[in-house]
Amino acid sequence: MSASQSAVRSRAEAVQVSRTFDWMILFTLFTAVLGGYHIHYMLTGGDWDFWTDWKDRRLWVTVAPIVSITFPAAVQACLWWRYRLPIGATISVVALMIGEWINRYMNFWGWTYFPVNICFPSNLLPGAIVLDVILMLGNSMTLTAVVGGLAYGLLFYPGNWPVIAPLHVPVEYNGMMMTLADLQGYHYVRTGTPEYIRMVEKGTLRTFGKDVAPVSAFFSGFVSIIIYFLWHFFGRWFAKTDFIADDAS
Amino acid sequence: MKIIKDKVAKLSFVALLITMTAAMFYAPTASAHGEKSQAAFMRMRTIHWFDLNWSKEEVPVNDTMTISGKFLVFAGWPETVDKPEVSFLNVGIPGPVFIRAGSWIGGQLVPRSVSLELGEVYEFKVLLKARRPGDWHVHSMMNVQGGGPIIGPGKWVTITGSMSEFVNPVTTLTGQTINLETYALDNVYFWHAVWFAIAFAWLLFWIKRPLFVPRHIAVSTGKADTLISAGDKKVGMLFAVGTMVIVAASMGATNEKYPVTTPLQAGLLRGMKTYQMPESTVSVKVDDATYRVPGRAMQMTLTITNNGDSPVRLGEFNTAGVRFLDPAVHEDETSYPDDLLAEEGLTVSDNSPLAPGETRTVEVTASDAAWEVYRLADLIYDPDSRFAGLLFFWDESGTRQMVTVDAPLIPSFI
Structure with a gap:
């Protein structure tokens, strides 16, 4: 068989090879995104995602969507413009969250014995699903960035509230009031993470009384729009095939 | 010849792979916190821990113990370390083997960061509830923003029982016990x-x-x-x-x-209550200080003046948590960690009672292997080669006075 001959001899074989190829690419994409996205998110979102006593209504709400819309935007750019597959955001976030769960369960709990109820990851899935659907329906990067990016920021806090709310029930402890999440952070000793490192409830957003979470979410959504644009272009750049002579684009 | 060379190369490569793989299975236990690696001047010139007490050496799961004592925020705080304006009273333990059931400075609960004043003494207590069985090195610790963790003395404590039996009951303000x-x-x-x-x-x-x-x-x-x-x-x-x-x-x-929820609580606690040590009537001037590398001993020439109304004797020199005692004056009865206690480590050229109004110049030697073991001798390699510590004097009635010393240290290599 010469190099120019086909490796398959029938349509059935071609379909089989194509499907095998699908699974190989999916596996590679999934693990590569899991690793890259996980490192990125841990470095940028880090403690806000690690600990319940960092999951506040200002900075967590603001930071987590902004730093996590990155890979979804880039992978969307590749999968949509090359393959018309509206799963870029969801597959990225699923990969990230599986990696996070492995990390939290194996390392945080299995290795250092922090209870899982203090170190579970944030839920980014609602925003990712909506981001994919908006891209599919609109077939527009601009629309996805503006509407999807905003939705991604807005859905984050309510998407996590059912998980985090029980830990915001107040408790009186030795004459001070704190939330159960604060108490977790105090009880479960982190030698290398002193209390002052926590960046929670800081800022000048004081004119909305107790309703700062929606304002933070809107701000996060606006910045997510910009970050979406930026990372979408990264994705398109990485998905270029200039190195293939007859498929330059 | 080439075949032999190839075979040797191949076998060498296989041997290297086997060695590397075997090495992966050897993972010795890390049993301490790198406290000896912290720069000596950090341990000597920032937070001076004293009167420390670990209430228990063995504690079952769910039972509690305390670390209590005092710390002096050293007035001669090094310029290379940020001032302790934002600090957090912590404990140095390998993860949550205990839970921190409470921590107090001057009687006030300190779940948050605090602002400390230079030159002041504070009394502290940390209540720990045993969670995970094992032998753990339990340290007092102060985290300082911009300065890092300043780890205090540590003592081995054994937790017995089973972690599966650990419970952490808390009653919320909505009346639910969880x-x-x-x-x-x-x-x-x-x-x-x-x-x-x-x-x-x-x-x-x-x-x-x-x-x-x-x-x-x-x-x-x-x-x-x-x-x-x-x-x-x-x-x-x-x-x-x-x-x-x-x-x-x-x-x-x-x-x-969950109709009642509150935001996370944060903020700096200021105005911590200080501990008033008895006014010292002894003054000490450090004329010179040298560290003799071969002898693992620090020698100080001190001019001591007793301005009080009863004779005093020098009984202890405490630096970086290492206590050098003159047993003729003072003996430890607190079960202080052996490796940090030089029971006969302090010698004074003339330690006869210093009469009221008397001034005397003496040679004081603090010698023990702890200088090397705790890498305090590395002070000579620090960017600010000054030593500091606490001197404790006792009078005949057992009343104790504390004096701080802070002076340049000259190494002696012969």
């Missing part, structure tokens, strides 16, 4: 499982059909629009609307279930 160890865990798993299921359903909807090769061909040949059908769009709408409905409904249901 076990914080496992509280809301089912809820965490449930909601993450729900969203993973929805996300996997969305992925499966697309992944079940041929993906990359045929779709790429279609896109490349201008048939991209044929790849998304009206049915796909309907399913997509269903997922998007369903997602938003679930988010809204679950948030509403959560608010009904």
Whole structure:
């Protein structure tokens, strides 16, 4: 068989090879995104995602969507413009969250014995699903960035509230009031993470009384729009095939 | 000859691989916290821990113990370390082997960061509840923003029992008593499982059909629009609307279930109550100080003046948690960690009682292997080669006075 001959001899074989190829690419994409996205998110979102006593209504709400819309935007750019597959955001976030769960369960709990109820990851899935659907329906990067990016920021806090709310029930402890999440952070000793490192409830957003979470979410959504644009272009750049002579684009 | 060379090369490579693989199975236990690696001047010239007491050396799971004592925030705080304006009273333990059931400075609970004043003494207590069985090195510790962790003396404590028996009951302000160890865990798993299921359903909807090769061909040949059908769009709408409905409904249901929630609590605690040490009537001037490297001994020439009304004797020199005692004056009865206690480590050229009004110049030697073991001798390699410590004097009635010393240290290599 010469190099120019086909490796398959029938349509059935071609379909089989194509499907095998699908699974190989999916596996590679999934693990590569899991690793890259996980490192990125841990470095940028880090403690806000690690600990319940960092999951506040200002900075967590603001930071987590902004730093996590990155890979979804880039992978969307590749999968949509090359393959018309509206799963870029969801597959990225699923990969990230599986990696996070492995990390939290194996390392945080299995290795250092922090209870899982203090170190579970944030839920980014609602925003990712909506981001994919908006891209599919609109077939527009601009629309996805503006509407999807905003939705991604807005859905984050309510998407996590059912998980985090029980830990915001107040408790009186030795004459001070704190939330159960604060108490977790105090009880479960982190030698290398002193209390002052926590960046929670800081800022000048004081004119909305107790309703700062929606304002933070809107701000996060606006910045997510910009970050979406930026990372979408990264994705398109990485998905270029200039190195293939007859498929330059 | 070439065959032999190739064989040797191949076998060497295999041997290297076997060695590296075998090395992976050797993982010795890290049993301390690197306290000896912290720069000596940091330990000597920032927080001076004294009168430390670990209430127990063995404690069953669910039982409590305390670390208590005092610390002096050294007035000669080094310029290279940020001032302790934002600090946190911590404990140096390998993860949550204990839970910190309480911590107090000057009687005030300190779950948050505090502001400390240079030159002041504070009394502290940390209440620990045993959680994970094992032998653990338990340190007092002060984290200083911009300065890092300043670790105090550590003592081995054994926790017995089983971690599965550990409980952490807490009563909320809504009257519910919960076990914080496992509280809301089912809820965490449930909601993450729900969203993973929805996300996997969305992925499966697309992944079940041929993906990359045929779709790429279609896109490349201008048939991209044929790849998304009206049915796909309907399913997509269903997922998007369903997602938003679930988010809204679950948030509403959560608010009904937990009507009382509060934001995370944060903020700096200022004005911590200081501990008033008895006014010292002894003054000490350091004429010179040298560290003799071969002898593992620090020698100081001190001019001591007794301005009080009773004779005093020098009984202890404490630096970086290492205590050098003159047993003729003072003996430890607190079960202080052996490795940090030089029971006969302090010698004074003339330690006869210093009469009221008398001034005397003496040679004081603090010698012990702890200088090397705790790497305090590395002070000579620090950027600010000054030593500091606490001198304790006793009078005949047993009254103790504390004096701080702070002076340049000259190494002697012969």
